[in-house]
Amino acid sequence: MKIPLGRIAHARSGDKGDTSNIGVIAFDARHYPLLVREVTSERVKHFFGELVKGNVERFELPNLGALNFLLHEALGGGGTLSLRIDAQGKTLGAALLRMEIEIASEELG
Amino acid sequence: MIRIANGQGFWGDWLEAPVRLVEQGPIDYLALDYLAEITMSILQKQKEADPNLGYARDFPPLIARIQRRLIERDVKVIANAGGVNPVACAREVRRLAPSLKVAVVLGDDVFARLDEFLAAGHAMKNMDTGEPLSAIRDRILSANAYIGAFALAEALALEADVVIAGRCTDTALSLAPMIHRFGWKANEWDKLAAGTIAGHIVECGAQCTGGNCQVHWEAIPDLANIGYPIIEADHDGRFSITKHEGTGGRVSVDVVKEQLLYELGDPKNYITPDCVADFTSIHLKDAGPDRVQASGIRGAARPPMLKLSIAYSYGWKATGTLVYSAPQALDKAKAADRIVRQRLAQLGLDFEEIYTEFFGVNACHGPVAVPNPDPPEVQLRIGVRGQDRKAVDRFTRELIPLVLSGPPTATGFGDGRPPVREVVAYWPALIPRELIQTSVQVVQ
Numbered sequence: 001m002k003i004p005l006g007r008i009a010h011a012r013s014g015d016k017g018d019t020s021n022i023g024v025i026a027f028d029a030r031h032y033p034l035l036v037r038e039v040t041s042e043r044v045k046h047f048f049g050e051l052v053k054g055n056v057e058r059f060e061l062p063n064l065g066a067l068n069f070l071l072h073e074a075l076g077g078g079g080t081l082s083l084r085i086d087a088q089g090k091t092l093g094a095a096l097l098r099m100e101i102e103i104a105s106e107e108l109g
Numbered sequence: 110m111i112r113i114a115n116g117q118g119f120w121g122d123w124l125e126a127p128v129r130l131v132e133q134g135p136i137d138y139l140a141l142d143y144l145a146e147i148t149m150s151i152l153q154k155q156k157e158a159d160p161n162l163g164y165a166r167d168f169p170p171l172i173a174r175i176q177r178r179l180i181e182r183d184v185k186v187i188a189n190a191g192g193v194n195p196v197a198c199a200r201e202v203r204r205l206a207p208s209l210k211v212a213v214v215l216g217d218d219v220f221a222r223l224d225e226f227l228a229a230g231h232a233m234k235n236m237d238t239g240e241p242l243s244a245i246r247d248r249i250l251s252a253n254a255y256i257g258a259f260a261l262a263e264a265l266a267l268e269a270d271v272v273i274a275g276r277c278t279d280t281a282l283s284l285a286p287m288i289h290r291f292g293w294k295a296n297e298w299d300k301l302a303a304g305t306i307a308g309h310i311v312e313c314g315a316q317c318t319g320g321n322c323q324v325h326w327e328a329i330p331d332l333a334n335i336g337y338p339i340i341e342a343d344h345d346g347r348f349s350i351t352k353h354e355g356t357g358g359r360v361s362v363d364v365v366k367e368q369l370l371y372e373l374g375d376p377k378n379y380i381t382p383d384c385v386a387d388f389t390s391i392h393l394k395d396a397g398p399d400r401v402q403a404s405g406i407r408g409a410a411r412p413p414m415l416k417l418s419i420a421y422s423y424g425w426k427a428t429g430t431l432v433y434s435a436p437q438a439l440d441k442a443k444a445a446d447r448i449v450r451q452r453l454a455q456l457g458l459d460f461e462e463i464y465t466e467f468f469g470v471n472a473c474h475g476p477v478a479v480p481n482p483d484p485p486e487v488q489l490r491i492g493v494r495g496q497d498r499k500a501v502d503r504f505t506r507e508l509i510p511l512v513l514s515g516p517p518t519a520t521g522f523g524d525g526r527p528p529v530r531e532v533v534a535y536w537p538a539l540i541p542r543e544l545i546q547t548s549v550q551v552v553q
Contacts (some may be wrong), residue, residue, distance in 0.1 A: 012367040023370020082490030083464035
């Protein structure tokens with residue numbers, strides 16, 4: 001079944017220059033493998049479409065049940081150059097939580 | 110065990126937070142972070158206009174306000190409020206709070222040394238683009254090296270009540286008291302990494318005590334009286350994050366995890382002047398109400414290079430808005446956007462970028478916003494950026510005429526035409542650490 005990522009994870013996002021970082025954290029550590037399987041760099045890049053001009057990197061933090069994403073060239077130049085209202089990508093984490101992921105109902109445990 | 114509180118996540122954070130931290134419970138050190146990447150350039154301009162300025166002006170009045178409590182409770186303050194003029198900042202603190210001993214940490218400001226560095230063959234390439242610094246040499250407004258915690262610890266060793274630094278790392282403000290009180294050595298990487306990660310957790314103030322938190326945010330108690338964070342640090346590198354009893358907010362593993370990931374790059378290589386911290390080694394556990402314990406943290410050797418924060422004049426920008434009401438609010442805003450762009454093109458004006466957002470429809474989430482086909486109102490928000498100030502200024506005059514000459518129901522123009530703002534850009538670069546010598550000075 002399809003569920004929004006926000007069913008099993010929370011997130012916080014911010015900036016480093018023109019790169020936005022999104023930390024995605026499983027509410028329940030048992031769901032961390034689902035994040036690893038479902039929330040790949042490619043899917044995050046595809047989800048944001050034209051918003052992310054560069055590549056998406058992913059780092060794993062199994063100790064925190066969390067993934068860290070770097071979305072390059074995602075903030076309209078970043079910092080002071082950006083003309084966006086959300087120049088620091090503060091809201092991109094909340095956006096990503098709406099991405100749908102595919103899991104079997106028994107995996108929700 | 111020592112208690113290190115953070116009462117300021119950035120310049121402009123809640124003025125009451127540091128006051129409440131010294132009033133509402135025990136702390137030993139009060140860390141205050143005032144500097145963002147471009148703050149230094151703003152302060153440099155203020156210093157050029159007046160040699161007695163160039164520091165965080167909110168800081169001396171704050172110290173004046175809490176000075177009695179600092180003495181009664183033996184609380185020491187560590188702040189990067191010095192900006193590009195730490196000595197002037199210290200003098201103002203001394204003027205307002207004459208009974209406090211004030212020390213400054215110097216050596217981060219390399220604005221006057223850039224040509225010396227270039228002549229010695231240090232290209233100071235932009236870490237993002239690879240361009241050499243020479244490309245923007247004549248437009249540089251400020252240049253500072255990020256310095257670490259050991260210089261701040263030296264100032265604490267002089268028994269200063271208030272330590273004022275310029276561009277030190279945010280994490281150094283919290284790590285310095287641990288180095289000072291526990292006698293940590295410069296090669297105890299695991300302990301330095303632990304103190305650095307503790308500093309990272311608290312450096313954004315209440316963002317680790319329930320502020321900006323997505324986990325059941327509606328249930329986080331009393332955000333109006335949110336408690337700012339306190340590190341309870343042990344000599345062996347273990348620490349807890351907590352807040353004063355009776356304050357609002359929430360400290361839990363979920364909340365602390367969100368902040369650990371905030372503005373994080375590669376979690377195994379969190380590079381500071383003091384060490385390289387490994388975020389994948391952190392073990393967290395809830396250890397009582399509003400208390401999270403961290404242990405197991407590992408670190409690696411500090412890097413041979415220090416990061417430079419260089420600000421330079423880039424160009425100009427302006428952002429203007431108009432509001433359209435239903436029916437067809439979005440269609441009207443889109444039509445107005447097309448008209449503005451056509452008029453700018455007809456004027457032959459050249460911009461690096463023209464960017465349009467429809468506030469209420471897609472401003473925050475862009476192409477992934479939840480569709481909102483017939484909103485009751487939409488704010489058209491157009492921004493331009495370019496090298497030509499006159500072109501940007503002309504743009505600021507092109508929105509309000511649409512109230513009479515564009516699609517119907519335009520409003521929200523009461524503030525007049527938008528200001529033209531200078532764009533100061535940030536140039537991250539590296540420099541060998543041996544070129545940066547810090548010193549500590551007690552200001553009389």
